Amino acid sequence: MLNPMTDALITDLTESIGADPLRPLTEEYLREPRGRWQGQAACLVAPRDAETVARTVRFAARHRIGIVPWSGGTGLVGGQIQPDGPLPILLSLERMNAIRAVYPEENVMIAEAGAILADVQDAAQEADRLFPLSLASEGSCRIGGNLATNAGGVNVLRYGNARELCLGLEAVMPDGTIWHGARRLRKDNTGYDLRHLLIGAEGTLGIITAASLRLFPRPARQGAALIVVQSPAAALSLLSIAHSCAPGAVSAFELISGVGLRFLRDTGLPPRQPFADIPAWMVLIDVGLGADQDPTDILSSIFEAGMDAGLASDGVIASSLSQRAEFWAIRETIPEANRRTGAILSNDISLPLGAVAGFIEEAPGHVAAHGDFRINCFGHLGDGNLHYNIFAPEGERVADHKHKEDGLRRVIDDLVAAHGGSFSAEHGIGRLKVGALDRYGDPAKLAAMRAIKTALDPLGIMNPGAVL
Numbered sequence: 281m282l283n284p285m286t287d288a289l290i291t292d293l294t295e296s297i298g299a300d301p302l303r304p305l306t307e308e309y310l311r312e313p314r315g316r317w318q319g320q321a322a323c324l325v326a327p328r329d330a331e332t333v334a335r336t337v338r339f340a341a342r343h344r345i346g347i348v349p350w351s352g353g354t355g356l357v358g359g360q361i362q363p364d365g366p367l368p369i370l371l372s373l374e375r376m377n378a379i380r381a382v383y384p385e386e387n388v389m390i391a392e393a394g395a396i397l398a399d400v401q402d403a404a405q406e407a408d409r410l411f412p413l414s415l416a417s418e419g420s421c422r423i424g425g426n427l428a429t430n431a432g433g434v435n436v437l438r439y440g441n442a443r444e445l446c447l448g449l450e451a452v453m454p455d456g457t458i459w460h461g462a463r464r465l466r467k468d469n470t471g472y473d474l475r476h477l478l479i480g481a482e483g484t485l486g487i488i489t490a491a492s493l494r495l496f497p498r499p500a501r502q503g504a505a506l507i508v509v510q511s512p513a514a515a516l517s518l519l520s521i522a523h524s525c526a527p528g529a530v531s532a533f534e535l536i537s538g539v540g541l542r543f544l545r546d547t548g549l550p551p552r553q554p555f556a557d558i559p560a561w562m563v564l565i566d567v568g569l570g571a572d573q574d575p576t577d578i579l580s581s582i583f584e585a586g587m588d589a590g591l592a593s594d595g596v597i598a599s600s601l602s603q604r605a606e607f608w609a610i611r612e613t614i615p616e617a618n619r620r621t622g623a624i625l626s627n628d629i630s631l632p633l634g635a636v637a638g639f640i641e642e643a644p645g646h647v648a649a650h651g652d653f654r655i656n657c658f659g660h661l662g663d664g665n666l667h668y669n670i671f672a673p674e675g676e677r678v679a680d681h682k683h684k685e686d687g688l689r690r691v692i693d694d695l696v697a698a699h700g701g702s703f704s705a706e707h708g709i710g711r712l713k714v715g716a717l718d719r720y721g722d723p724a725k726l727a728a729m730r731a732i733k734t735a736l737d738p739l740g741i742m743n744p745g746a747v748l
Contacts, residue, residue: 282346282744284366285322289343293323293369297335301327309350309370312361314626316712319361321348321370328375330450330458330489337487337741338456340369346744347371349483351425352396354417356626357710359429359482359746368744373424376489379403387495388447388464393424393488400493409495412439412531416612424488430480432706434611437662438531438568439496441706443479450490451478454737462492477732482708483743485736499531499568503575504604507583507595508559513637514591515563515661521585526567526578533662534564534611540656543617544610551610554596563661564611566604614658618669622678624653625688627668629696630705636664639699643668646691650684665705668692693720709747717747 294302303326310319327333340347346368350360362368377394384407391400397418404411415421415433425431427449431442439445450462451474459474478486509515515535522530538560544551545558555562565582567575579597586592598604618626631639640657647653647670654671670688672681693703693716703716718726733740733748 281344282366282368282740283344285345285369289345290323293325293336293339296339297325297327297332301325301332301336303372305370308353309372310361311353312358313354313356317358317361317363319348319363319370320367321362322367324370324372326372326375330376330452333371333373333452333487333489334456334458336369336371337452337454340741341454341456341739344739344741345369346741347487348743349373349428349487351393351428352417352421354421355425355429355708355710356628357704357707357712359708359710359743360425361711362745363711365745371487373422373487373489377422380490382407382409382495383464384409384495386464387497389493389495390462390464390490391423391493392490393422393427395423397421397423397426404495405498407495408498410498411445411493411495413442413445416615423491423493427479427488427491428482429708430706432660432663432665434532434534434566434660436660436665437533438528443476445494446475446479446491447494448492449475449478449488451486451488453486454739454742458489459486462490464492480708482710482746484733484747485742487742500571501569501573501575502567502601502604503569503579503598504564504566504607505579505583505595505597506554506562506564506607506610507586508555508562508593509586509591510593511561511637512640512661515561516633516637517589518563518582518586518591519662521589521591522565522582525581525585526569529567529569529573529578530565530662531568532564532566532660534659535661535666536562536564536611536614536658537656539654540614540617540658541610543621543656544613547617547620549613549617549620551613552606554607554610555594559594564607566608611658614656618656618671621671623669623671624678624681625670625685625692627689627692627703628665628705628707629668629692629701629703630663630665631696631699631701633664635699635701636661636666639695639701640666643692643695646695647688650688650691651681653681664701711745714745714747
């Protein structure tokens with residue numbers, strides 16, 4: 281049983297770590313981006329170094345007080361928000377934001393957990409390197425949170441999730457000891473890999489304070505194309521063609537629906553529509569190539585092969601990097617169009633590539649049993665990650681259908697499970713999906729997870745209520 285943080289304990293904590301880490305607890309730290317929960321905490325601690333994090337954790341363990349880690353506050357499953365229970369300490373890593381070192385010749389960077397993702401990208405670029413993790417929230421999310429949730433983004437197809445971009449971690453464990461594991465080694469077979477245990481654990485097994493990150497050479501030439509396809513099945517066949525025409529060079533392959541394009545139009549958002557008539561489906565293909573390769577030639581060969589195979593019917597190849605950015609603006613503005621339209625339910629799911637088309641074809645029938653809803657299905661088709669979002673009928677209020685949210689979520693999750701997929705692709709479990717993990721999780725995996733949690737955090741102080 282956890283104890284609440286009290287005013288008297290705040291005084292004791294201040295004596296232990298000093299006054300500087302105690303910061304004003306303003307509304308931004310307690311607000312969940314979608315307004316699903318209102319958070320609570322007794323105080324906000326924002327350390328400048330790992331030792332202060334460790335002293336804070338040791339204090340919490342001694343008094344059996346929960347700690348909720350806060351990174352950029354951009355998470356969409358409630359991992360950074362504790363809506364009820366004994367008042368916890370809210371621990372923010374935002375002041376630990378230094379880029380400690382960059383080793384261009386090794387393709388390695390050491391960054392503190394509070395470094396904003398865009399700043400990590402910029403630091404890599406200054407060294408003529410690429411850190412490929414790219415998310416819509418990259419201007420405000422922080423690398424510690426990215427690793428704690430194993431974030432994905434648009435470049436997973438080529439470079440992998442956050443997990444694949446991390447060589448090592450520095451972290452404070454639940455007993456307040458510091459694991460100094462942010463090393464630059466590519467090979468280290470000295471027992472259990474704690475790095476992979478903490479990545480994706482959402483702060484329930486320890487607090488990441490710094491990371492050793494993988495960098496990559498910057499592509500000498502980049503290009504993008506928007507191609508109209510007949511169906512999601514055709515898009516998947518075109519993906520295979522793209523891999524054949526540009527082996528190892530396809531950075532992203534995004535599926536975009538006509539519903540998403542209409543939402544952009546109807547909400548007055550700025551990206552210019554690429555085609556005179558809105559297609560039912562199109563894909564955004566992005567390639568990164570060597571200096572001796574021409575993106576236009578590669579993308580033209582993909583488009584022509586798609587036309588010859590009856591998969592594609594129209595397309596536009598970016599003639600410049602600015603037009604490439606315009607293409608990406610279409611894809612990256614769709615979530616804002618969704619927000620302005622107002623979703624009843626947002627799903628972040630993944631499926632085996634071979635099951636994607638069948639799921640997309642089958643799901644509307646299951647949704648229709650609950651009402652005449654609009655569906656905006658889009659996402660990272662190259663790695664099987666779909667954002668399957670459900671909206672009220674045109675002209676009707678979202679609030680009038682919100683009571684159907686749980687039923688719709690169960691329908692989608694059941695169908696995803698039937699197709700061998702995951703109800704959580706890249707946003708994590710947080711507090712939103714704890715019940716789904718119990719329902720769909722493999723019993724052996726869940727038992728192992730609970731055993732690990734009990735062994736490492738026997739007091740249950742680390743992000744209580746999240747994941748398990």
